[in-house]
Amino acid sequence: MMCLSSCFTGVVIVLLFSFSSSSLDTPEKFVQCLYNYPHITNPISNVVYTQTNSSYSSVLNVSIQNHRFFNSSSKPQVIVTALHVSHIQATIFCSQRHGLQIRTRSGGHDYEGLSYVAEVPSVIVDLLYLRKITLDIENRSAWVQAGATIGELYYTISQKTKTLGFPAGVCSTVGTGGHFSGGGYGFLMRKYGLASDNIIDAHIIDVNGNLLDRNTMGEDLFWAIRGGGGASFGVIVAWKIKLVPVPPTVTVFNVSRTLEENETDIIQKWQLVANKLDKRIFLRMDLARANSSEHGKQTIQANFVSVFLGGVEEFIPLMRKSFPELGLDKKDCTETSWIGSVVFMNAGFIGSRDLEATEVLVNRTRTRVKNFKGKSDYVSKPIPVDGLRGLWRLLYDDGIEYGQLQFAPYGGIMDEISESQTPFSHRSGYIFHIHYIATWLEEGDETAQRHMNWTRRVYKYMEPYVSKSPRAAYVNYRDLDIGVNNNGYTSYDQASIWGVKYFGSNFRRLVEVKTKVDPHNFFRNEQSIPTLSKEGNYNQETI
Ligand SMILES: Cc1cc2nc3c(=O)[nH]c(=O)nc-3n(C[C@H](O)[C@H](O)[C@H](O)COP(=O)(O)OP(=O)(O)OC[C@H]3O[C@@H](n4cnc5c(N)ncnc54)[C@H](O)[C@@H]3O)c2cc1C
Ligand SMILES: *[C@@H]1O[C@H](CO)[C@@H](O)[C@H](O)[C@H]1NC(C)=O
Ligand SMILES: *[C@@H]1O[C@H](CO)[C@@H](O)[C@H](O)[C@H]1NC(C)=O
Numbered sequence: 001m002m003c004l005s006s007c008f009t010g011v012v013i014v015l016l017f018s019f020s021s022s023s024l025d026t027p028e029k030f031v032q033c034l035y036n037y038p039h040i041t042n043p044i045s046n047v048v049y050t051q052t053n054s055s056y057s058s059v060l061n062v063s064i065q066n067h068r069f070f071n072s073s074s075k076p077q078v079i080v081t082a083l084h085v086s087h088i089q090a091t092i093f094c095s096q097r098h099g100l101q102i103r104t105r106s107g108g109h110d111y112e113g114l115s116y117v118a119e120v121p122s123v124i125v126d127l128l129y130l131r132k133i134t135l136d137i138e139n140r141s142a143w144v145q146a147g148a149t150i151g152e153l154y155y156t157i158s159q160k161t162k163t164l165g166f167p168a169g170v171c172s173t174v175g176t177g178g179h180f181s182g183g184g185y186g187f188l189m190r191k192y193g194l195a196s197d198n199i200i201d202a203h204i205i206d207v208n209g210n211l212l213d214r215n216t217m218g219e220d221l222f223w224a225i226r227g228g229g230g231a232s233f234g235v236i237v238a239w240k241i242k243l244v245p246v247p248p249t250v251t252v253f254n255v256s257r258t259l260e261e262n263e264t265d266i267i268q269k270w271q272l273v274a275n276k277l278d279k280r281i282f283l284r285m286d287l288a289r290a291n292s293s294e295h296g297k298q299t300i301q302a303n304f305v306s307v308f309l310g311g312v313e314e315f316i317p318l319m320r321k322s323f324p325e326l327g328l329d330k331k332d333c334t335e336t337s338w339i340g341s342v343v344f345m346n347a348g349f350i351g352s353r354d355l356e357a358t359e360v361l362v363n364r365t366r367t368r369v370k371n372f373k374g375k376s377d378y379v380s381k382p383i384p385v386d387g388l389r390g391l392w393r394l395l396y397d398d399g400i401e402y403g404q405l406q407f408a409p410y411g412g413i414m415d416e417i418s419e420s421q422t423p424f425s426h427r428s429g430y431i432f433h434i435h436y437i438a439t440w441l442e443e444g445d446e447t448a449q450r451h452m453n454w455t456r457r458v459y460k461y462m463e464p465y466v467s468k469s470p471r472a473a474y475v476n477y478r479d480l481d482i483g484v485n486n487n488g489y490t491s492y493d494q495a496s497i498w499g500v501k502y503f504g505s506n507f508r509r510l511v512e513v514k515t516k517v518d519p520h521n522f523f524r525n526e527q528s529i530p531t532l533s534k535e536g537n538y539n540q541e542t543i
């Protein structure tokens with residue numbers, strides 16, 4: 001017997017529940033359950049899409065950010081585009097009763113499509129319409145509903161003030177629901193840390209349908225959802241965040257160097273200095289194959305992309321002192337506002353170069369990334385020149401359309417935050433983070449396999465040069481290659497294979513929190529945090 005109490009309405013609903021009979025009923029029964037759910041504030045019938053509904057495909061597709069999953073045969077039985085907390089509560093209640101797994105989707109950027117692809121009968125709770133942003137400029141805080149994108153957040157802040165910002169990711173279409181719950185880094189990371197380091201409260205609906213805030217969820221759960229991934233613990237409805245000061249003028253640049261331009265020396269120097277630069281400088285290095293200036297030849301191009309929280313007159317001397325090899329010149333730099341720097345950093349992603357046209361940031365579908373596969377690594381000592389040369393050979397592989405490595409520097413405040421402060425354990429000791437990505441436009445399985453194979457080859461090749469035992473990885477760059485759960489009970493040891501890579505020694509505490517707040521492991525997916533006990537693992541025999 002289980003008890004579902006909704007603190008929103010104050011009603012307690014008791015339902016008889018028997019695990020052994022919890023097989024999937026027809027989607028119709030599930031939908032009927034939603035319709036019968038008491039105390040729904042807005043009618044739920046307007047937000048429920050089954051596969052027979054003519055709008056189902058477009059509702060499903062609109063937030064599929066990785067087209068590799070467009071053709072997936074593992075589609076959810078139902079989509080609920082929640083407009084109200086009670087819609088989520090009803091979905092949690094009815095999916096337990098009728099044997100559906102919940103996939104929560106905010107921005108739909110999950111690298112492995114886990115927010116909308118499931119091999120078991122499932123329902124998407126789509127938070128797309130829960131995206132209100134309420135700013136409190138005076139107190140430098142904001143409530144952000146989980147369906148809002150970071151582009152919407154940045155834009156909304158910029159409409160009210162030029163001197164506050166928020167340290168989250170780069171690409172404007174990323175959803176705050178998934179992004180903040182898995183960490184979230186961008187160009188303010190060295191000064192202010194991750195998005196998850198700047199969360200001060202949250203609203204989450206737990207497995208019993210209770211709407212909880214920081215006070216009522218307790219510090220353990222509040223800790224877990226700031227880096228441990230949200231999907232294992234409930235449905236996050238909103239975040240309260242701390243806004244951070246930014247100067248009215250910031251400086252940006254994007255300069256390229258090729259092998260013919262002594263790039264290797266510059267890369268070597270970058271590895272030595274990028275994590276030691278002034279905290280206000282974020283200088284990322286993106287590596288990819290490019291056409292050489294010598295006709296018909298190829299080269300490796302490094303794009304150095306940077307944001308400095310200050311004006312160009314202060315920036316140039318700082319760069320000349322710490323990193324003269326780059327040869328940065330004033331004419332390479334552009335002074336803009338913080339929101340202008342966000343547009344600048346998104347240029348390649350959204351295909352817009354006008355730094356004043358900030359409204360592009362609220363376009364949820366504006367992206368040039370189609371199909372992709374990504375992976376991640378952390379590095380604690382510079383990669384030697386020989387290591388880089390082998391990498392160039394892999395980047396020259398013309399069997400793939402586009403392969404890129406992004407090197408994001410750590411240091412700054414990241415060195416000052418303890419490993420256990422949040423579940424995100426990758427802090428001091430790392431000099432940079434690598435993001436591997438292959439993207440392609442050509443359709444078909446063979447093409448997809450070829451590109452995925454390439455990322456796996458690069459990852460294997462990099463093993464000697466990156467962190468070991470565990471080989472650290474970033475949960476927001478989800479990678480099912482590093483290990484998955486079973487379709488039933490998964491032991492702590494088995495889950496540790498991937499869990500320790502993402503969370504280091506914090507994995508254990510995440511499992512303990514999970515065991516406490518969702519003992520029957522209802523909120524689950526291929527890489528959800530498992531429970532410690534085998535007892536009562538949900539839907540074990542039917543999934
Ligand atoms: C093009 C692109 C650019 C990116 N750029 C960056 C970057 O600059 N920095 C960075 O750190 N990361 C970046 N990421 C990674 C990104 O942070 C993660 O993919 C993140 O999880 C996406 O969140 P989402 O809400 O958009 O995705 P979704 O697919 O909706 O969700 C991702 C995961 O979180 C769960 N989840 C989502 N919403 C909720 C919720 N409300 N409650 C509970 N669980 C939830 C989902 O079930 C899923 O498991 C990028 C990804 C892409 C595709
Ligand atoms: C599809 O679902 C929506 C939302 O529940 C509903 O408004 C609409 O009438 C449905 N359309 C069809 C053809 O069933
Ligand atoms: C959604 O994507 C699938 C797979 O590509 C496609 O068959 C379908 O037509 C798309 N639907 C819409 C409405 O775009």
Ligand SMILES: *[C@@H]1O[C@H](CO)[C@@H](O)[C@H](O)[C@H]1NC(C)=O
Pocket residue numbers: 136138139
């Ligand atoms: C700022 O916070 C204080 C204390 O929490 C509160 O009393 C005040 O109303 C807040 N200001 C605004 C503008 O909301």
Ligand SMILES: *[C@@H]1O[C@H](CO)[C@@H](O)[C@H](O)[C@H]1NC(C)=O
Pocket residue numbers: 260261262
């Ligand atoms: C590359 O380095 C060599 C020797 O250090 C130097 O002579 C040459 O000018 C450099 N080339 C460029 C393009 O910086």
Ligand SMILES: *[C@@H]1O[C@H](CO)[C@@H](O)[C@H](O)[C@H]1NC(C)=O
Pocket residue numbers: 290291296
């Ligand atoms: C590189 O050159 C090839 C052929 O010369 C051309 O097809 C391709 O578009 C070029 N790539 C870029 C990025 O300019």
Ligand SMILES: *[C@@H]1O[C@H](CO)[C@@H](O)[C@H](O)[C@H]1NC(C)=O
Pocket residue numbers: 254255256303305344345346347348
């Ligand atoms: C930097 O400039 C190069 C072209 O020189 C471009 O291909 C790349 O997308 C730019 N990078 C960013 C992050 O805008």
Ligand SMILES: *[C@@H]1O[C@H](CO)[C@@H](O)[C@H](O)[C@H]1NC(C)=O
Pocket residue numbers: 363364365366367
């Ligand atoms: C968002 O961007 C896409 C792609 O550039 C474009 O087709 C669409 O019209 C834009 N939507 C809005 C609302 O501007």
Ligand SMILES: *[C@@H]1O[C@H](CO)[C@@H](O)[C@H](O)[C@H]1NC(C)=O
Pocket residue numbers: 067068070071443444445
């Ligand atoms: C989806 O499937 C269709 C039909 O099998 C195929 O033509 C198309 O290339 C596939 N799309 C993708 C993105 O793989």
Ligand SMILES: *[C@@H]1O[C@H](CO)[C@@H](O)[C@H](O)[C@H]1NC(C)=O
Pocket residue numbers: 446447449450453
């Ligand atoms: C991908 O790699 C697998 C395993 O190494 C191999 O069997 C397969 O042929 C490769 N596929 C492609 C398209 O490269």
